[in-house]
Amino acid sequence: MxxxxxxxxxxxxxxxxxxxxxxxxxxxxxxxxxxxxxxxxxxxxxxxxxxxxxxxxxxxxxxxxxxxxxxxxxxxxxxxxxxxxxxxxxTTLPRNNFPLAEGAARHLLLAGGIGITPVMAMIAELKRRRVEFTLHYCTRSPEKTAFRDELDLLAAMGRVVFHYDGGDPAKGLDVAALLREPRPGTHLYYCGPAGLMAAAKAASAHWPADTVHCEYFKGPAAAPPARLEDDRPFVVRLAKSGGNYEVPPGETILDMLRRHGVETRSSCELGYCGACLTRYVEGEVDHRDPILNEAARKTHLLICCSRAKSAELVLDL
Ligand code: FES
Known part of the structure; x- marks a missing residue:
């Protein structure tokens, strides 16, 4: 558009x-x-x-x-x-890898820095649904805090808590303490810089998997390992267009499709943004991304990083 x-x-x-x-x-x-x-x-x-x-x-x-x-x-x-x-x-059409769960009793939102952006839309939606939520919003200082005025009223009501760390995460929110005891019916959403993502992921590891949602707007400090030594060749078949192609070790499905002139979408090409999300209809996937949850992995993969465990993988393309 x-x-x-x-x-x-x-x-x-x-x-x-x-x-x-x-x-x-x-x-x-x-x-x-x-x-x-x-x-x-x-x-x-x-x-x-x-x-x-x-x-x-x-x-x-x-x-x-x-x-x-x-x-x-x-x-x-x-x-x-x-x-x-x-x-x-x-622009592209809107895509959503970070939707609100339907029917949750309450939502715990955790945003760091510019990771507040999807959370602002969530707050608008949750207010309309009249569902309980709390936002913990971590930034360096009030000057670096977007939407502060909009959130001030909610802060006064106790539904938003600002955490300013002055550039030292040790002085900021204690994520481990916040997430230590999951309340039944609570869904967790987190989005922010790499440090916050890592802390939230570790601190929520014991939460039921389907209650934890996150969005990486930027890859962690280090890119995911290429794991070339684990790569085996496999065949990708395209269910709709009928193509049949081999993916050699060291090449991604995305690159292979591009090489054969198949139209693809991508952005980060590191497995963090979801732009290359593709449905598959047959085969066993070797998921190598950090963002898809178990339910999504049963039907979709990120073709910029994931490969196949089976000899053949059939994509819904
Ligand atoms: S292009 Fe970003 S996840 Fe694949």
């Missing part, structure tokens, strides 16, 4: 908000809380550089998508430095 930048706002130090609208004023495709869109930045290569940004506005709004961009990394710097009000940008 081509969308116009209707406004750019200062949300916090180094964080800008971008409001995207249809150039002709039409409604936009619906999205659910937790969704993100890919935004194409520049012309590096045929497909450009795509970066995913979570939508933070109320999913009930049909006329705009709002993203928040931390000035970090080349693509996001380009948005800060080059994009102006009135420009158009190309």
């Amino acid at each position: 081509q969308l116009r930048i209707r406004s750019i706002t200062y949300l916090a130090e180094d964080i800008n908000g971008y409001e995207l609208v249809d150039p002709n004023g039409h409604d936009l495709p619906r999205f659910a809380a937790g969704a993100h869109v890919g935004v194409r930045l520049g012309d590096a290569g045929r497909e450009g550089v795509w970066r995913d940004y979570s939508l933070w506005n109320d999913p009930a709004e049909r006329r705009r998508y709002c993203i928040a961009v931390l000035r970090e990394g080349e693509g996001s710097r380009r948005l800060h430095d080059e994009i102006r009000v009135g420009d158009t940008v190309e």
Whole structure:
């Protein structure tokens, strides 16, 4: 989709908000809380550089998508430095790897830094559903805290707790203590920088798997190991288009499909963003991503990193 930048706002130090609208004023495709869109930045290569940004506005709004961009990394710097009000940008349709669970009694939200963005949309949705929630929001300082004014009222009601660590995580939220005793009926959602993701993952390891949800907006400090020594060749069959291709050791399914001219979508290519999520219909997958839960793994895989344990894998492509 081509969308116009209707406004750019200062949300916090180094964080800008971008409001995207249809150039002709039409409604936009619906999205659910937790969704993100890919935004194409520049012309590096045929497909450009795509970066995913979570939508933070109320999913009930049909006329705009709002993203928040931390000035970090080349693509996001380009948005800060080059994009102006009135420009158009190309985006994907919204995708959602981080949806709210239906029917949960209460929701515990944990956000770090720019990881607040999908959580803002969740809060709008949970308020509408009148479901109990608490947000713990970790940042370095009040100046670096986006949406502080919007959240102040909820903080006064005890539903939002700000944690400022001044740059020293040891002075911030004790994630292990917060997650030590899961309450029945509570679902946990977390999104933030690598340190918070690692802490939340470790601290929630004893929670029922289907009550824990997370979204990596950036890979952990180290990329997942290539595990080349574990790679075996296998065949990928495309159920719809009928292609039959071998994936050699050291090459991903995504790269192999590209090599054969099969259209694919990707963004991080490290197994963290979900852009390359693909359904499979036969075969046993060697899942190598850190983001899919057990239920998702039964039907889908991330083709930028996962491989097959079986000799053949049939994709719904
Ligand atoms: S491209 Fe990001 S998970 Fe595959």
